[in-house]
Amino acid sequence: MTLSEEDYIKTIYHLSSGQEESISTNAIADQMATKPSSVTDMVKKLSEKNMVNYKKYKGVSLTEKGRLTALSIVRKHRLWEVFLVDKLDFAWDEVHEVAEQLEHIKSDKLIDKLDTYLGNPRVNPHGDPIPSKEGVFKKSVKKLISELPVGSKGVCVGVNDSSVAFLKFLDKNKISLGDSLRIIEREDFDGSVSIVINDREMRISDQIASNLFLEILENK
Amino acid sequence: MTLSEEDYIKTIYHLSSGQEESISTNAIADQMATKPSSVTDMVKKLSEKNMVNYKKYKGVSLTEKGRLTALSIVRKHRLWEVFLVDKLDFAWDEVHEVAEQLEHIKSDKLIDKLDTYLGNPRVNPHGDPIPSKEGVFKKSVKKLISELPVGSKGVCVGVNDSSVAFLKFLDKNKISLGDSLRIIEREDFDGSVSIVINDREMRISDQIASNLFLEILENK
DNA sequence: AATTTAATTTAGACAAAACTAAATATTTGT
DNA sequence: ACAAATATTTAGTTTTGTCTAAATTAAATT
Ligand SMILES: [Mn+2]
Ligand SMILES: [Mn+2]
Ligand SMILES: [Mn+2]
Ligand SMILES: [Mn+2]
Numbered sequence: 001m002t003l004s005e006e007d008y009i010k011t012i013y014h015l016s017s018g019q020e021e022s023i024s025t026n027a028i029a030d031q032m033a034t035k036p037s038s039v040t041d042m043v044k045k046l047s048e049k050n051m052v053n054y055k056k057y058k059g060v061s062l063t064e065k066g067r068l069t070a071l072s073i074v075r076k077h078r079l080w081e082v083f084l085v086d087k088l089d090f091a092w093d094e095v096h097e098v099a100e101q102l103e104h105i106k107s108d109k110l111i112d113k114l115d116t117y118l119g120n121p122r123v124n125p126h127g128d129p130i131p132s133k134e135g136v137f138k139k140s141v142k143k144l145i146s147e148l149p150v151g152s153k154g155v156c157v158g159v160n161d162s163s164v165a166f167l168k169f170l171d172k173n174k175i176s177l178g179d180s181l182r183i184i185e186r187e188d189f190d191g192s193v194s195i196v197i198n199d200r201e202m203r204i205s206d207q208i209a210s211n212l213f214l215e216i217l218e219n220k
Numbered sequence: 221m222t223l224s225e226e227d228y229i230k231t232i233y234h235l236s237s238g239q240e241e242s243i244s245t246n247a248i249a250d251q252m253a254t255k256p257s258s259v260t261d262m263v264k265k266l267s268e269k270n271m272v273n274y275k276k277y278k279g280v281s282l283t284e285k286g287r288l289t290a291l292s293i294v295r296k297h298r299l300w301e302v303f304l305v306d307k308l309d310f311a312w313d314e315v316h317e318v319a320e321q322l323e324h325i326k327s328d329k330l331i332d333k334l335d336t337y338l339g340n341p342r343v344n345p346h347g348d349p350i351p352s353k354e355g356v357f358k359k360s361v362k363k364l365i366s367e368l369p370v371g372s373k374g375v376c377v378g379v380n381d382s383s384v385a386f387l388k389f390l391d392k393n394k395i396s397l398g399d400s401l402r403i404i405e406r407e408d409f410d411g412s413v414s415i416v417i418n419d420r421e422m423r424i425s426d427q428i429a430s431n432l433f434l435e436i437l438e439n440k
Numbered sequence: 441a442a443t444t445t446a447a448t449t450t451a452g453a454c455a456a457a458a459c460t461a462a463a464t465a466t467t468t469g470t
Numbered sequence: 471a472c473a474a475a476t477a478t479t480t481a482g483t484t485t486t487g488t489c490t491a492a493a494t495t496a497a498a499t500t
Contacts, residue, residue: 004487025448038488040449045486057448057495087307088333098327107318113308224457245478258458260479265456277465277478 003104006073007032008042009051010103012062013070022059071135077103078124079114085125086118092125092178127155127178127215141216145183145193145209153182154214156197161211170212173202181214223324226293227252228262229271230323232282233290242279291355297323298344299334305345306338312345313382347378347397347433361436365403365413366429373402374434376417381431389428394418401434 001009011031015023025043029036047054051066062070080102084090090098112133115121122138123129131137142157156179159166170176175197184194184201191206204212221229231251235243245263249256267274271286282290300322304310310318332353335341342358343349351357362377376399379386390396395417404414404421411426424432 002486026446034487035489036448037450037490041487084330088330088337090329090333094329098325098330101325101327105318105321107321109310109314110304110308110318113310117308222456246476254457255459256478257460257480261457 001069005042005046005049005051006069006104008039008046009062009066009070010073010077012052012060013067013074016061020061022061024059028060068135071131071137072133073103075131075133076105076111078128078130079111079118079121081124081126082118082121082130083114086121095125123155125178127157142213143216145181145195145204145212145214146191146206148183148214148216150183150186152214152216153180154216155180156212157215158213159211160213166208166211169208174198174200175212221289225262225266225269225271226289226324228259228266229282229286229290230293230297232272232280233287233294236281240281242281244279248280288355291351291357292353293323295351295353295355296325296331298348298350299331299338299341301344301346302338302341302350303334306341311384312379312387313384315345316382343377345397346382347376347435362433363436364430365401365415365424365432365434366411366426368403368434368436370403370406372434372436373400374436375400376432377435378433379431380433386428386431390432393422395432 008028011028012023015021015027015031025036025039028034028039028043032039043052043054043060046052046066047060050063051069052060052062054060077099080099081095084095084098085092115133121130127140129137129140140157143154144160148154156175156177158177159170179197182196184196186193191209192203193206193209194201194203228248231248232243235241235247235251245256245259248254248259248263252259263272263274263280266272266286267280270283271289272280272282274280297319300319301315304315304318305312335353341350343360347360347362349357349360360377364380368374376395376397378397379390399417402416404416406413411429412423413426413429414421414423
């Protein structure tokens with residue numbers, strides 16, 4: 001697999017987000033900042049190599065072989081991201097570009113040893129799950145805090161309402177995407193929720209709980 | 221700079237071993253396992269970019285710009301080798317191939333932080349010096365035991381042959397890089413050498429003496 | 441259902457980096 | 471000095487991955 005082939009496979013994987021979905025030529029071209037005609041060429045080659053299912057004008061989907069290849073690249077990408085943040089002290093938003101290069105280094109031994117060295121992490125600095133060597137990983141499911149039972153644990157990954165007011169509230173209360181959060185108690189009366197976030201306990205209203213997504217880690 | 225250009229620059233640097241020497245097309249082709257005609261093409265391109273001085277049929281040498289570029293790649297290569305051995309527990313002879321890939325990762329921040337993380341090492345696991353960010357490095361005054369007179373004292377800093385067999389021999393005989401060593405006597409008949417290493421006297425064959433580098437403290 | 445619009449593929453071109461075979465320059469040996 | 475051997479360059483191809491422009495197919499609108 002060339003670097004370019006790997007990036008295509010990974011993009012197709014991300015666009016189909018684990019599903020069997022058929023991905024369009026234009027969607028891939030947009031995502032990769034390339035031209036649809038280039039995508040057609042590459043997709044034909046990947047089809048020859050049994051990495052994707054492709055029929056003219058009908059879009060493309062990963063074969064099982066392609067899916068496993070994608071997961072192996074995603075595994076490398078996210079392990080390197082952990083390395084950059086945990087060991088080299090990069091900020092979480094600086095790592096993606098470098099990991100985009102490092103994910104293409106060819107050495108099974110390297111990635112095994114890196115995994116061990118990092119303590120076999122299961123998520124990257126953004127909270128995305130890291131597939132195992134065999135391509136198994138905990139599929140992440142994001143849900144609103146208001147929809148989750150007491151005791152749930154997860155990582156803040158998104159907002160439902162992205163109004164300035166809501167984002168300002170998050171800033172003021174030192175809540176950032178990527179923060180770990182646990183639900184301690186829910187008040188039936190008003191739907192307000194006690195949470196522990198970054199080792200700090202606080203109470204949030206139902207309006208807040210209905211606007212903040214948690215990524216829950218469950219077995220796939 | 222493309223990956224390929226970088227490998228050419230680095231090869232030219234190593235073949236001229238720091239000197240102003242003019243390097244032949246065939247020497248580069250041999251070293252890189254490629255064809256002389258490919259070298260000619262690349263050398264023309266590097267000349268366009270002011271990385272090398274080139275005149276038809278007269279060989280090639282690095283410009284100052286080319287030399288600094290080479291040193292930056294060597295720096296990355298050797299820092300990654302330290303990382304692989306010190307942090308990931310690779311053996312000496314396993315690191316070069318992976319470092320050959322890692323040296324091409326583009327990120328100044330990455331290599332700065334890696335350098336800090338490793339404790340600003342000045343040599344790689346084979347005892348070769350690591351240039352600073354500015355391209356300055358201590359030119360190694362290391363010599364093979366077989367080339368040194370009786371009475372020489374020094375520190376083991378590198379190996380010539382990094383084969384598994386040789387590294388295993390060193391392990392078995394508790395010889396590590398950093399150990400102090402003194403040459404007691406040399407047998408003319410077979411070139412074997414008596415040494416004192418870590419207050420322990422032993423005799424090593426000419427083959428061993430020809431593969432172990434000392435950094436000299438006193439020469440007498 | 442016909443027409444317009446959008447998506448996709450094809451055809452032809454290009455740049456990078458490699459190759460082979462042939463031409464040319466340099467070096468070596470007598 | 472000159473022929474033979476060797477080194478180097480040139481010319482022409484190949485592969486990979488990209489592009490533009492044109493043709494074709496599919497989808498959306500009237
Ligand atoms: Mn990333
Ligand atoms: Mn990538
Ligand atoms: Mn090396
Ligand atoms: Mn390399």
